[in-house]
Amino acid sequence: MPVLPGLRACPDFLDRDEERALIARIDATDPTPFKFQGWTGRRLTTSFGWSYDFEAGRPVAAEPLPDWLLSIRDRAARFAQLDPTLLVQALLIRYDPGAGIGWHCDRPVYEDVIGISLGESATMRFRRRCKGGFERATAPLDPRAAYQLSGAARHEWEHSIVEMDRPRWSITFRSLSMIGRKNLAGEPISRA
Numbered sequence: 001m002p003v004l005p006g007l008r009a010c011p012d013f014l015d016r017d018e019e020r021a022l023i024a025r026i027d028a029t030d031p032t033p034f035k036f037q038g039w040t041g042r043r044l045t046t047s048f049g050w051s052y053d054f055e056a057g058r059p060v061a062a063e064p065l066p067d068w069l070l071s072i073r074d075r076a077a078r079f080a081q082l083d084p085t086l087l088v089q090a091l092l093i094r095y096d097p098g099a100g101i102g103w104h105c106d107r108p109v110y111e112d113v114i115g116i117s118l119g120e121s122a123t124m125r126f127r128r129r130c131k132g133g134f135e136r137a138t139a140p141l142d143p144r145a146a147y148q149l150s151g152a153a154r155h156e157w158e159h160s161i162v163e164m165d166r167p168r169w170s171i172t173f174r175s176l177s178m179i180g181r182k183n184l185a186g187e188p189i190s191r192a
C-alpha cells in the first residue's frame with residue numbers, strides 16, 4: 001500500500017473457503033447491472049441496508065443485511081475500529097471481464113468505507129487535483145484482503161479500478177455521514 005493518509009489494508013481478511021462461499025452468495029443475490037442516466041454498466045450490483053438511486057440522486061432503503069453477511073460486517077467493523085451497527089450499507093459487486101469502475105469519490109451521505117476483494121487481483125488508482133494536473137497513487141487490491149478509506153483517501157482523493165480480464169467481486173460496507181444521518185432520519189422504509 002502506498003502512503004496515502006486514510007488508506008489502510010488488512011491482508012488475509014478472508015480465508016479461501018470464505019472467499020469461495022461469499023462469491024457463491026453474491027452470485028445468488030442475482031446482481032443487476034449498474035444503471036446511470038440511461039447508461040448500463042458492465043458492473044453488477046446488489047445493495048443491502050441502503051441503496052443509492054443514481055437516477056433519483058438519493059439513497060433509498062433496501063432489504064436488510066442478510067444473516068450470512070453479518071459476521072463479515074462485524075469483522076470489517078473490528079478492522080475499522082467501528083461499532084458494527086454503524087455499517088448500515090453493504091454493496092456487493094461482480095465485475096465480469098471487461099468491467100471496472102470509473103473515477104469517483106463515494107457519495108457524501110456515506111462516511112466510512114471498508115472494501116473486501118474476492119477473485120481476480122486488481123489495482124485501485126487514486127488521483128487528487130493539484131496545480132497543473134493530478135497527483136496520483138495506486139494500491140493493490142489483493143483477493144481476500146480488505147481496505148479502509150477514511151480521511152483524505154476517502155474525501156480528497158478519487159478512486160477507480162481499470163477493467164479486468166477475469167471476474168472480480170467486492171463487498172463494500174459503509175456507515176452514514178452526518179449529512180446522511182440528517183437526511184435519512186425518519187425516512188419511510190420504502191424498499192428499493
Ligand SMILES: O=C(O)CCC(=O)C(=O)O
Nearest residue numbers: 091093101106115170172
Ligand atoms: O470494488 C471495489 O472494491 C470498489 C468499489 C467502489 O469504489 C464503490 O462501489 O464505490
Ligand SMILES: [Fe+2]
Nearest residue numbers: 104105106159
Ligand atoms: Fe468507491
